[in-house]
Amino acid sequence: MTKQGKYVGLDVGGTTMKAAVVTDAGVPLSKPVVMDTNPERGQDEGLETMCETIRRAIGAANLTLADITAIGVATPGLMDIKAGLILDPPNLKPWKNVPVRDHIAKVFGKPTAYQNDANAAAYGEFWVGAARDAKSMVLFTLGTGVGGGIILGDVIVEGEHSHGGELGHMRIAMPDTGRQCGCGARGCLEAYASATNVVKRAREDMACWRGPASKLRDYYTATDDDFTAKVIFQHAAEGDELALKVVDDTAYYLALGACAAMATVDPEMIVFGGGMVGAGEWFRSKIDIYAKRYGLPFPTKKVKIAFASLGSDAGFIGTAGCAKLLMQKKV
Amino acid sequence: MTKQGKYVGLDVGGTTMKAAVVTDAGVPLSKPVVMDTNPERGQDEGLETMCETIRRAIGAANLTLADITAIGVATPGLMDIKAGLILDPPNLKPWKNVPVRDHIAKVFGKPTAYQNDANAAAYGEFWVGAARDAKSMVLFTLGTGVGGGIILGDVIVEGEHSHGGELGHMRIAMPDTGRQCGCGARGCLEAYASATNVVKRAREDMACWRGPASKLRDYYTATDDDFTAKVIFQHAAEGDELALKVVDDTAYYLALGACAAMATVDPEMIVFGGGMVGAGEWFRSKIDIYAKRYGLPFPTKKVKIAFASLGSDAGFIGTAGCAKLLMQKKV
Secondary structure (H helix, E strand, O other): OOOOOEEEEEEEOOOEEEEEEEEOOOOEOOOOEEEEOOHHHOHHHHHHHHHHHHHHHHHHOOOOHHHOOEEEEEEOOOEEOOOOEEOOOHHHOOOOOEOHHHHHHHHHOOOEEEEEHHHHHHHHHHHHOOOOOOOEEEEEEEOOOEEEEEEEOOEEOOOOOOOOOOHHHOEOOOOOOOOEOOOOOEOEOHHHHOHHHHHHHHHHHHHOOOOOOOHHHHHOOOOOOOOOHHHHHHHHHOOOHHHHHHHHHHHHHHHHHHHHHHHHOOOOEEEEEEHHHHHOHHHHHHHHHHHHHHOOHHHHHHOEEEEOOOHHHHHHHHHHHHHHHHHHHHO | OOOOOEEEEEEEOOOEEEEEEEEOOOOEOOOOEEEEOOHHHOHHHHHHHHHHHHHHHHHHOOOOHHHOOEEEEEEOOOEEOOOOEEOOOHHHOOOOOEOHHHHHHHHHOOOEEEEEHHHHHHHHHHHHOOOOOOOEEEEEEEOOOEEEEEEEOOEEOOOOOOOOOOHHHOEOOOOOOOOEOOOOOEOEOHHHHOHHHHHHHHHHHHHOOOOOOOHHHHHOOOOOOOOOHHHHHHHHHOOOHHHHHHHHHHHHHHHHHHHHHHHHOOOOEEEEEEHHHHHOHHHHHHHHHHHHHHOOHHHHHHOEEEEOOOHHHHHHHHHHHHHHHHHHHHO
16 A cells, blocks of 8 residues: 655744645645744744644644655745745745745755745645646635735746746736835736725725715724725625625726736636635626626636635645645656 | 657748748758648648648658658647647638647647647747747737747646637736727737737827927828838837837837736746837837836846747747657657
């Protein structure tokens, strides 16, 4: 009997990091172990926390290091994927030039894969999530920002400068008329469709709304903490017309992102993940309708637009998948 | 001594088709053989013309069929690349569902690769052209339309529905404000930056020009046959300010296309080909400046923006390259 592979997936974020051991079939052997990242304590402590999270994940699966085939680590950019380096990501300050892949490989004596966190999450959805039956996929993740990843067969599109799949910074409008993005540019998809910008647009729409009375007006003086994308989607689901306009516009903008993905890599599936997809099918179908209206006729007829299925587990599962992929390439 | 591979590349267009035998090193062994496509005579005659063009190309290289390792064929879309089928391309009417790959493989008894013509040209520039030293590349071809191809390592991004690299139909503006494209949509890059649309924009700019006197006004009543993108670029090179505005806008629009390529696949190089690149370095540097201004800071600092170097030979050379790639995958 062939020994089945077991892979640790470690997903490092600005606030917490998560890890679990995942089988060859993409099944986690425990709930993820979660530890605080505390980047402000410096990168040496950060590296040690990563190792400790990996150790605890192996323990949580009732395994020992000898049972582990390979390890995967994912971090947010900026990074140099090929070199295995964290460069200087805004949400891991003050870390700089951290040789994360080689450090973990050395500490554990295991082959170690390194990947961008959004690409890893995309690979998770591709491997065992919403796109598990697809041969190619583009994932858009909708959160404070808009991230993404592109998977073509067994190729994760990392990009030559580790910036592949920066889908939130695809432009959907010209710089002269486009909305201001947090990245400094104008017209980026993120400036329209991130949760933060859904709220911003709602405030703007509120200020010029001429339709029927809207309960969203009650949020006129709310802070952004209280006035969230979730609130807007809930009002929309209840039929509030102003909220519906905001959601409808969001679907339209996301569809334009989907159309750009189709015109460049023409994937079998386009998957959306993140908090907003909790809205469910009525929101998905809006995106689908606009994508079919504004995309190239031939591929849009066939592309499948779906919502992610792994939730926040996509990160560590996909990262473990990158470790599996690494071993396949070594064969 | 290992026998060197020899590959026939056949590039089929709406008006003519071209073929030549190309070596393992990407060197054509003769000038390309050119025959008229005459699609209106039907697909059976079309297939026979393809075979005859291949035979003559082998003859032109002073070789026999026994010397040939494999054959590559490229056609314009619509197509089903994986199935080896020409579907119903607008410029090969009335052809429909032509099993071109299997027909040629059967007639010659050789492994036969099939590819989209723009992807094949991209592969040509990647293999032995402007991007020969790069590990990944996006090509934009500027002609009557805007086409393209994406090469990531040895992967030609065909797309799941044979629509990968439809870069002319990436949107650079929203549908509500974007220019009308020939494809029926609005806001496509092609609607701004194809040779046809450069002339259209020049006519529009002419109608509202408030700058200094412009010699372009002499073309006010010219037909589009006389008033070409080439004329506009020549006037721009001579300092005509209206023409310079049109060229400058063109560079800006192409840079927005380059930025979209960077945000999706982040290639090592972005290459522009087609008639307009005859304008040379001053035009390339305009695109480069705008791409650096409007792209994501990190990859734009490093991406190389260049003009294609194979001219119209990129098609048959790249198609031969696809045949070589097919043999590598078989090993």
